[in-house]
Amino acid sequence: MITTGFLDVLPASEEVQPTWIDAPVLSNVHLADRYHRLRLAAPLAAERARPGQFVMLTISSPVLALPRPMAVHDVDPETGTIDIIYGVVGVGTREMAALRPGATVGTLGPLGRPFAPPPSAPGRALLLGRGIGICSLSLLGRELHAAGWDVLVVASGRTPQAVVGTEELDAAGVRVLRVDDESGTSAPELLRDLDFAPTYVTACGSARLEQLAADHAHTAEVQIALEAPMACGLGYCHGCSTGARTAQAEAPLVCADGPVFRYRPATP
Amino acid sequence: MRRTAVRLGRLDLCSPVMPASGCFGPELRTVTAMDRLGAVVTKTVFSDLRSGNPASRLAETRAGMLNAVGIPSPGLTGFRERTLPAYRALGPKVIVSIGGLAVRDYLEVAAGLADEEFAAFEVNVSCPNLEHGGLDIGTDPRAIEAITRGVRERGGDRPVIVKMTPNVTSVAEIARAAEDAGAEALTVANTFVGLAVDLDSRRPLLGNVTGGMSGAAIKPLALRLVMQASRAVRIPVIGCGGIGSVRDAAEFLVAGARAVQVGTANFTRPTVMSEIVEAFPALLDRLGARDVDDLVGTLATA
Numbered sequence: 098m099i100t101t102g103f104l105d106v107l108p109a110s111e112e113v114q115p116t117w118i119d120a121p122v123l124s125n126v127h128l129a130d131r132y133h134r135l136r137l138a139a140p141l142a143a144e145r146a147r148p149g150q151f152v153m154l155t156i157s158s159p160v161l162a163l164p165r166p167m168a169v170h171d172v173d174p175e176t177g178t179i180d181i182i183y184g185v186v187g188v189g190t191r192e193m194a195a196l197r198p199g200a201t202v203g204t205l206g207p208l209g210r211p212f213a214p215p216p217s218a219p220g221r222a223l224l225l226g227r228g229i230g231i232c233s234l235s236l237l238g239r240e241l242h243a244a245g246w247d248v249l250v251v252a253s254g255r256t257p258q259a260v261v262g263t264e265e266l267d268a269a270g271v272r273v274l275r276v277d278d279e280s281g282t283s284a285p286e287l288l289r290d291l292d293f294a295p296t297y298v299t300a301c302g303s304a305r306l307e308q309l310a311a312d313h314a315h316t317a318e319v320q321i322a323l324e325a326p327m328a329c330g331l332g333y334c335h336g337c338s339t340g341a342r343t344a345q346a347e348a349p350l351v352c353a354d355g356p357v358f359r360y361r362p363a364t365p
Numbered sequence: 366m367r368r369t370a371v372r373l374g375r376l377d378l379c380s381p382v383m384p385a386s387g388c389f390g391p392e393l394r395t396v397t398a399m400d401r402l403g404a405v406v407t408k409t410v411f412s413d414l415r416s417g418n419p420a421s422r423l424a425e426t427r428a429g430m431l432n433a434v435g436i437p438s439p440g441l442t443g444f445r446e447r448t449l450p451a452y453r454a455l456g457p458k459v460i461v462s463i464g465g466l467a468v469r470d471y472l473e474v475a476a477g478l479a480d481e482e483f484a485a486f487e488v489n490v491s492c493p494n495l496e497h498g499g500l501d502i503g504t505d506p507r508a509i510e511a512i513t514r515g516v517r518e519r520g521g522d523r524p525v526i527v528k529m530t531p532n533v534t535s536v537a538e539i540a541r542a543a544e545d546a547g548a549e550a551l552t553v554a555n556t557f558v559g560l561a562v563d564l565d566s567r568r569p570l571l572g573n574v575t576g577g578m579s580g581a582a583i584k585p586l587a588l589r590l591v592m593q594a595s596r597a598v599r600i601p602v603i604g605c606g607g608i609g610s611v612r613d614a615a616e617f618l619v620a621g622a623r624a625v626q627v628g629t630a631n632f633t634r635p636t637v638m639s640e641i642v643e644a645f646p647a648l649l650d651r652l653g654a655r656d657v658d659d660l661v662g663t664l665a666t667a
Binding site: 114115116117155159160161162163164189203205325326327328329331332333334335336337338339340346347348353 | 387388389390391392393395396397408414415416417419420421422423424425426427428429430432434437572580581629631632633634635636
């Protein structure tokens, strides 16, 4: 997580109304590298999810105690489905990758405060994502584009294959710049000079991209989506404190105060 | 009277099922039904604002988890103005969990809440994540007596439930100290102190180094404590530790509990408590029990 400046809590625009459902798995396919895509039948979540929000997924298992927070990558309110892209990184996501149609996944959501684009006339939005962090920006990129914004998504990964979750953006006509470590195109100094002059910058999935976003804070609204292990997802367990700098007694929670925060530089 | 009704001293509950402190909140109101819970239990409140422990605060373990949240608290003012009204709006009776770092802190919170409307105090003398208070207090019979007596005297003559630490050699001695001081019931137990290690960095996974272990993995440990505590005292015991199904709940009753608290399972499945309540009558039928009391302490060990 970025350690310079402050992460301010965005105002709650509308009360979050999460629901719980044993959501049937409709499909669960391997994409590339360590990444898989899960489609769940969760009509209320599909209807209510806003860009940047997440769901808590409980996989029925004798060894897992906690659900996994996952960004909502895509929704189809008409068919009542939500899509999650996840990377297999531990015991929970390994079990998730073994799910087949017919199984159900306990699904709590939508959760958290969504992205809050500046209410100005459409401007230029720079969306910086890495790994599954790209998926937190997927709905936002399409929504801004549809609203008339000039949108540039930078999708970063370790290898070209590890850049996933961009096809919906492509299909919607959103400009996507794919960069990766293998070719060296993901280096921050290269991404600093994009000749784009954004008025709204978001980042998710890497501290380097968060810093890159923060560098725009004197000329643009900057919002950062954090990730953290969670237990409740709703705010009552206080397990996902950001540890961010704040004047409040307790640092904000990633789940209920975030996951999207407004970045404010230390020097105005 | 409902077959699931239970009485804990002066406390009449419509069901033996309630959440464990810290593992529940009013935020769940759109997610699950609460009207048939025996009670709701608040997160532990301290007299002052507390920020809690640094990140990381959670670590999943096999069939369980460690937490080192460290009880962030809105303080008495915030609790009275915001937290308590939100709990009271949920419907079930409210049990307020109170904490402190020293005996006098507990009495201050109790006095500060004496005029509020709620059903009972649960005295948390067993959080393993506090700077220097909880665990030591919970292992000292004299401190337990002073807190129990003091909260009874200053807290508006309400039932006082003492939430016991499992991190002691003899749970019976502590249980008797609470009973002698006038506790209405005991909650057995809180989390077990544990450690999770990140092998690559050779650092603890939790910011506080150690944390409290909960979840299905501790159920046998908690069952043993419930049996021992309930056999040492005449006051009722509320079983707590790894309960995630109606069968788990009934096992605690058989071991000696008269009610149960559900903690970590609320994270796994936020609807679990209402599902347990719903499944109770059918399980009572299957076990040939007329009501919940019919099961309590029926473990045959002879």
